[in-house]
Amino acid sequence: MENNFLTEYLGKIIPVCFTIETNNTKTKIGSEEPLFNIKIKKPIKKSELLTSTSLALGEAYMRGDIDVDKDLYYVLNLFLGNMSKFTSDESALKHIVKTSVSKINQKKEVSSHYDIGNDFYKIWLDKSMTYSCAYFKDDSKTLEEAQEAKLDHILEKLQLKEGMTLLDIGCGWGALLIRAAKKYSIKGCGITLSSEQEKEFSKRIKTEGLENLLTVKIMDYRDLPKSDMKFDRVVSVGMLEHVGRKNYELFLKCVHSVLNNGGLFLLHFISALKEYSGDAWIKKYIFPGGMIPSLREIINIMSEYNFYTLDIESLRRHYNRTLICWRNNFNNNREKIVNMMGTEFTRMWDLYLAGCAATFNNGIVDLHQILMSKGINNSLPMLRTV
Numbered sequence: 001m002e003n004n005f006l007t008e009y010l011g012k013i014i015p016v017c018f019t020i021e022t023n024n025t026k027t028k029i030g031s032e033e034p035l036f037n038i039k040i041k042k043p044i045k046k047s048e049l050l051t052s053t054s055l056a057l058g059e060a061y062m063r064g065d066i067d068v069d070k071d072l073y074y075v076l077n078l079f080l081g082n083m084s085k086f087t088s089d090e091s092a093l094k095h096i097v098k099t100s101v102s103k104i105n106q107k108k109e110v111s112s113h114y115d116i117g118n119d120f121y122k123i124w125l126d127k128s129m130t131y132s133c134a135y136f137k138d139d140s141k142t143l144e145e146a147q148e149a150k151l152d153h154i155l156e157k158l159q160l161k162e163g164m165t166l167l168d169i170g171c172g173w174g175a176l177l178i179r180a181a182k183k184y185s186i187k188g189c190g191i192t193l194s195s196e197q198e199k200e201f202s203k204r205i206k207t208e209g210l211e212n213l214l215t216v217k218i219m220d221y222r223d224l225p226k227s228d229m230k231f232d233r234v235v236s237v238g239m240l241e242h243v244g245r246k247n248y249e250l251f252l253k254c255v256h257s258v259l260n261n262g263g264l265f266l267l268h269f270i271s272a273l274k275e276y277s278g279d280a281w282i283k284k285y286i287f288p289g290g291m292i293p294s295l296r297e298i299i300n301i302m303s304e305y306n307f308y309t310l311d312i313e314s315l316r317r318h319y320n321r322t323l324i325c326w327r328n329n330f331n332n333n334r335e336k337i338v339n340m341m342g343t344e345f346t347r348m349w350d351l352y353l354a355g356c357a358a359t360f361n362n363g364i365v366d367l368h369q370i371l372m373s374k375g376i377n378n379s380l381p382m383l384r385t386v
């Protein structure tokens with residue numbers, strides 16, 4: 001009974017021909033040549049599918065209860081553009097979808113993802129450990145080259161000059177600030193809630209001999225107004241997704257409090273076409289409390305804090321390629337990761353990387369960089385510099 005429902009259910013959300021294999025019996029869905037086969041090793045409960053499509057299928061894949069006979073990204077890319085047809089009972093999922101935005105809770109959420117261990121991330125990120133969308137100027141660029149190009153792309157937009165001060169909110173392992181200090185001799189400060197990132201960044205500052213130019217702190221962005229710090233430039237890459245819809249305005253207010261008049265702020269974030277509460281599987285297993293803002297809701301708030309829009313750029317397809325590169329690195333080291341983290345974790349992260357690549361490719365999510373100034377700045381070049 002459960003398998004019959006699953007066959008009918010998947011037929012409604014997967015827009016291509018495929019087969020489902022249960023108990024050594026294959027059922028064809030669609031009239032054309034099947035593009036892949038789903039093997040059901042253990043039935044998925046109807047109640048679970050009707051509560052959350054992504055959670056039911058995601059957990060089944062993690063456990064190995066279902067599998068596919070083609071590359072996971074290839075399969076997901078065929079139907080994740082149909083996520084609007086997924087079921088999601090928000091009343092039943094409220095403990096996952098709606099989480100606290102308190103400082104204590106958000107620090108736990110950030111730690112749950114970024115404090116898995118630096119050794120884990122070093123396996124599949126590039127050597128700079130840049131964990132955000134790369135910038136591929138052409139098809140020949142490696143991941144490492146594209147990440148370096150992304151850092152330069154951001155820094156050129158910020159129009160840095162020697163001696164300027166730069167704040168990086170959600171600084172990660174420090175690649176952007178290290179690049180800025182070396183290239184422009186700026187004085188920078190990075191803040192993060194991840195103890196593992198702070199530890200690694202501190203180590204890198206000493207290794208690079210940049211103690212006179214860079215500092216890193218474990219600090220919540222909400223503590224910036226009382227910090228008495230001031231900066232000529234502020235950047236935030238991939239951190240807004242952890243803020244929560246209720247706090248977008250507070251986030252911009254805190255940036256405003258530390259940015260000098262006429263200063264520039266570059267905000268780099270995963271965005272959605274419309275506002276929605278998020279995917280249950282991602283929020284339960286990958287980014288607890290994560291929330292993807294729409295472009296329009298951020299722009300709508302900016303004017304309230306005297307932020308003037310200078311430039312907006314979409315890097316959606318760059319993120320698709322970045323994720324494919326990360327996933328290739330991940331699977332090239334799969335045995336090592338299984339030994340380090342276990343089989344279920346490894347399947348979970350492979351699903352995360354492949355699924356995110358597919359959602360970017362299908363336009364379910366986007367990546368935007370907004371460059372803005374605090375107040376009017378008429379001294380900036382009148383033409384785009386990059």
